[in-house]
Amino acid sequence: MTLALALEQLLNGIQLGVMLFLMAAGLTLIFGVMGLINLAHGSLYMVGAFACAAVAAWTGSFWLGLIASLACAAAAGAIVELAVIRRLYDRDHLDQVLATFALILIFSEGTRWLFGDFPLYLDIPALLQGVVTLPGDATYPVYRLAIIAVGALIALGLYLLIGKTRLGMRIRAGESDREMIGALGVDIRTLYTLVFALGSALAGLAGALVGALQSVQVGMGEPVLILAFVVIVIGGIGSIKGALYGALLVGVTDTLGRFLLPQLLALFVDPSQAGMIGGAMASMLIYVVMAVILAVKPRGLFPPAHA
Amino acid sequence: MLTRENTVNLVLALLLLAAPLAANALGQPFYVTLATRIAILALAALGLNLALGLGGLVSFGHAAFFGIGGYAAGILSSHALSYEPMIFGLPGTVQMPVIWIVAVIAAGLVALAIGAISLRTSGVYFIMITLAFAQMVYYFAISWPAYGGEDGLSILVRNQFPGLNTMKPLSFFLVCYVVLLAGIGLFALIRASRFGAALQAARQNETRVATVGIHPYRIRLTGFVISAMITALAGALYADLNRFVSPSMLSWHMSGELIVLIILGGTGRLFGPLAGAALYVAFEFALGGLTERWQFFLGLILLGVVLFARGGLLGLLAGKAKHG
Amino acid sequence: MKKMLAAATMALSLGASGLAMAEPLKIGMITTLSGGGAGLGVDTRDGFMLAIKEAGNKDITVVTEDDAQKPELAVQIADKMIQSDQVDVLTGIVWSNLLMAVVPGAVAQGKFYVSTNAAPAALAGQGCNKLYFNAAYQNDNLHEAMGEYANKTYKKMFILAPNYPAGKDSLTGFKRYYKGELAGEVYTKVGQTDYAAEIAQMRASGADGIFVFLPGGMGIAFMKQFAQSGVKIPVMGPGFSFSQDVLPAIGDAALGAKASGQWAPDFDTDVSKKFTADFQKEYNRLPSIYAVQAYDAAQLILSAAAKASVKDADAFRNELLKADIKSPRGNFKFNTNQHPIQDIYLTEVVKKDGVLTNKTVEKIFTDHGDAYAKDCKI
Incomplete structure (x- = not known):
């Protein structure tokens, strides 16, 4: 194995992590502020991808598609919040799980109703096509580097938003004491709708960005939803910082596991067997990591101070 | 005492028995199969209800135990039919009682391990860590080649119960029905016992339980293991119903469905799982026949139940639950 | 009953x-x-x-x-x-x-x-x-055909499939006919959507050809990412990897891909x-x-x-x-096991009137049965 390959795989891991962060940030924000488990977060990811693919196909511009994905996912999030989610804040987690599970069914079949049975086409924009050369003569797609950059920008943006703005102050206040903030005269209902729409828009953005890399199809949000949950649980639910570290940990672990485990096993058994067993072990790896972390730190790596 | 809830429960139990008997007499064996499915899913949800309803432990990973039960049935019978011994040279078997014991023990051991780690966490963390463990089992089953992997394992002839021809839909239904009633009986006993009281108390007020000298961790772990065992028993029956077991029994959708059954029926109630399973299977069957968009409408109905019919079907029929 | x-x-x-x-x-x-x-x-x-x-x-x-x-x-x-x-x-x-x-x-x-x-x-x-x-x-057929085809041109193939029975059958079928060296044999998670790590391995392996069996959305994701990676090794697969249901979603990234099939729309x-x-x-x-x-x-x-x-x-x-x-x-x-005996062709993805479709290139197998028929006693 060369250094260049190792570097490339590390970048792949970081890119996967960044993508997971976009999903996990919204999820953890919504949980931190409203105390809500949103299984339908993956559906908003799907909405973003479909919106981007549809608008890009219609106008021929990926960038318009990207804007549409943000707008549509935020709008879908706001509508869902107003119609359904807002009745669930004072319910227990059980009701939230069931209601958002139901939303998944509705979103999935609804999307298929609107867009038909076949996957949609979405390509990366011309501007970001091509590859760059890495040290050691390997190449790396520009688009994946761009995803890493977008992720870093969003992380910074969220940090500034929550740390430095009025809205962020209210979000932090909401996280630490829900009754108090209402008493202070902040319109908490609007705040919740805003936060939910923001989280949804992040999921939609992730969906659109990833939609250009993979298949835009119904059900695309479910595998990534489960991974995002793993991320926020590892990071500490409610913590944006935890989501970032958790996402990078999961992304890098998963990528390197897929890459290294079969090679490691090939030292002991024949390559075909090593491929199968190593592949099986790699697919379980992140769950093992999560179980170990929770066994040692039951509230994740960066548990929020409150609650 | 014949309260309103008891009356409703009695009617439910009798309906579940009467419907397949009638269907069988009318020469409609498919409805017997449908009733069997209801009974088995009810048993699986009943197991989960012990952890979730009584103990407040929202396990999002009970599909793992359901699937382990299923695989116990599939693996034992495949070894019995091929005459190949399993590990340690043990023979397979096609006898349901033996399979049930193996399924229950296997799931119990796994639940002990999963529970020991998971119960260190609580709330959302508990939901997610149980999900993670179930996903581990799921991916293991998919990629483990010995027993069919993703393709699953067929049970060519339904396993046997002494003195019965289980291939007859009605006989197999009666087996499942009796097991379900026994499960409900066990649930009622546990709920009324000192252990059950402690489990419920640990849900309502952890500190108070700890101060009277009961260790909530052990109580919960015991509850979790028993709950997994009941669900595994249902899994073994489910494999025999379909004459097939596959990783889809282990998927997170299955865990979600078990939760759905409980909430549909009424959380923590004795007959909640049965009411929920009956309603869910009926929806799935009726909507599936009407439109290929049935999942959309199923979603709407579920949403309606959570938002507007708190307490589930039993909440509507029998009024508010006395406890909890 | x-x-x-x-x-x-x-x-x-x-x-x-x-x-x-x-x-x-x-x-x-x-x-x-x-x-x-x-x-x-x-x-x-x-x-x-x-x-x-x-x-x-x-x-x-x-x-x-x-x-x-x-x-x-x-x-x-x-x-x-x-x-x-x-x-x-x-x-x-x-x-x-x-x-x-x-x-x-x-x-x-x-x-x-x-x-x-x-x-x-x-x-x-x-x-x-x-x-x-x-x-x-029979599930193996199209993979066998690609193994046979690969013999002609390629010496060092990299093969990849999801880690489940159909995936294992696929690579087994391919290897049943392919006689060259293997640059790598990788099994990926079922439902995996990101193949960056595998594509990096492919490039590093020095393979001269790549065979992938990734049905549905997995194949769409792989082909798009492969095209974006700039790796220039030829990709081939069984027919369903480039069938009409997935081609529009893959887009031009599929152009030139070779596949095996019993039929193509240009017959x-x-x-x-x-x-x-x-x-x-x-x-x-x-x-x-x-x-x-x-x-x-x-x-x-x-x-x-x-x-x-x-x-x-x-x-x-x-x-x-x-x-x-x-x-x-x-x-x-x-055949004696009630599975087809049929011809299997090599196809290539082309663009015709602005629509991506498969074009027949040559016949790989004539009257091809399967490897299991001999075990079938009816």
Whole structure:
């Protein structure tokens, strides 16, 4: 194995992590502020991808598609919040799980109703096509580097938003004491709708960005939803910082596991067997990591101070 | 005492028995199969209800135990039919009682391990860590080649119960029905016992339980293991119903469905799982026949139940639950 | 059960005496019409119904239900169709794991099953059954063909498939014919959507060719990412990796990919041209290979129903075995294990009138059967 390959795989891991962060940030924000488990977060990811693919196909511009994905996912999030989610804040987690599970069914079949049975086409924009050369003569797609950059920008943006703005102050206040903030005269209902729409828009953005890399199809949000949950649980639910570290940990672990485990096993058994067993072990790896972390730190790596 | 809830429960139990008997007499064996499915899913949800309803432990990973039960049935019978011994040279078997014991023990051991780690966490963390463990089992089953992997394992002839021809839909239904009633009986006993009281108390007020000298961790772990065992028993029956077991029994959708059954029926109630399973299977069957968009409408109905019919079907029929 | 068996025997004796001929036939179609895999099921259903519609036989009814790609649901629907709807023939399942759940039970209850796609090895060898026919192929066939093709040009292949039985069968089938060196053999997680790590390995491995079996969304993701990676190694795969249902979503990234198939939309025979035109007219899109397979399955059932009563299982089976149909694929007959013997072609993805489609390049196998037929004792 060369250094260049190792570097490339590390970048792949970081890119996967960044993508997971976009999903996990919204999820953890919504949980931190409203105390809500949103299984339908993956559906908003799907909405973003479909919106981007549809608008890009219609106008021929990926960038318009990207804007549409943000707008549509935020709008879908706001509508869902107003119609359904807002009745669930004072319910227990059980009701939230069931209601958002139901939303998944509705979103999935609804999307298929609107867009038909076949996957949609979405390509990366011309501007970001091509590859760059890495040290050691390997190449790396520009688009994946761009995803890493977008992720870093969003992380910074969220940090500034929550740390430095009025809205962020209210979000932090909401996280630490829900009754108090209402008493202070902040319109908490609007705040919740805003936060939910923001989280949804992040999921939609992730969906659109990833939609250009993979298949835009119904059900695309479910595998990534489960991974995002793993991320926020590892990071500490409610913590944006935890989501970032958790996402990078999961992304890098998963990528390197897929890459290294079969090679490691090939030292002991024949390559075909090593491929199968190593592949099986790699697919379980992140769950093992999560179980170990929770066994040692039951509230994740960066548990929020409150609650 | 014949309260309103008891009356409703009695009617439910009798309906579940009467419907397949009638269907069988009318020469409609498919409805017997449908009733069997209801009974088995009810048993699986009943197991989960012990952890979730009584103990407040929202396990999002009970599909793992359901699937382990299923695989116990599939693996034992495949070894019995091929005459190949399993590990340690043990023979397979096609006898349901033996399979049930193996399924229950296997799931119990796994639940002990999963529970020991998971119960260190609580709330959302508990939901997610149980999900993670179930996903581990799921991916293991998919990629483990010995027993069919993703393709699953067929049970060519339904396993046997002494003195019965289980291939007859009605006989197999009666087996499942009796097991379900026994499960409900066990649930009622546990709920009324000192252990059950402690489990419920640990849900309502952890500190108070700890101060009277009961260790909530052990109580919960015991509850979790028993709950997994009941669900595994249902899994073994489910494999025999379909004459097939596959990783889809282990998927997170299955865990979600078990939760759905409980909430549909009424959380923590004795007959909640049965009411929920009956309603869910009926929806799935009726909507599936009407439109290929049935999942959309199923979603709407579920949403309606959570938002507007708190307490589930039993909440509507029998009024508010006395406890909890 | 007993009652049904009795009814079947009575019908058998009736049929044997030559009474019943053009009597009603009820076909139960179980296929995937919801969720992510619905595209394949929709093509299956549409291909099948096209043949039924063209035949215009009022005595034949088809009941269709959605299995949502869940094995348990497929079993439940099969039970219902057999016990309640009293269907005579079952068909339509796309996925091997669902097929394995349904077929053993269905044939045990004396029903015919004609597969439109899935063809696991378990039902082609020792596990073959008189009542189980496959109108598509045997799962290994298309992979074997690519192994044979790779021998010609490539010395060092990198092969990749998902880590599940169909994936393992795929690579086994490929290696059965491929004689060169392997640069790598990788099994990925089922449902994996990011292949960056695997693509990096491919480039680093020094392979001169890549064979991938990644059905559905996995294949779409892989092809797009491979094109974006700038790696220039030729990619090939079995036909369904580049079938008409996924090509539009892959886009130009698929151009030039080589695949194996029993059929391509450019087949220059009258039957194939008519089929493609009729399908396009009826559904306003190009047919995929699933549609062809389902179309042929329907033709097979129709051809048998025209000559024998399904109540006379032996006679009906004999008519099915004759495979007296005009398949868009051309030559088609049944092997001893009731799986097809057919020609397999090399195809290439091209753009024709702005639409991505497959073009036939050459024939790889003539009258190709499968490796399991010798183990089948019917």
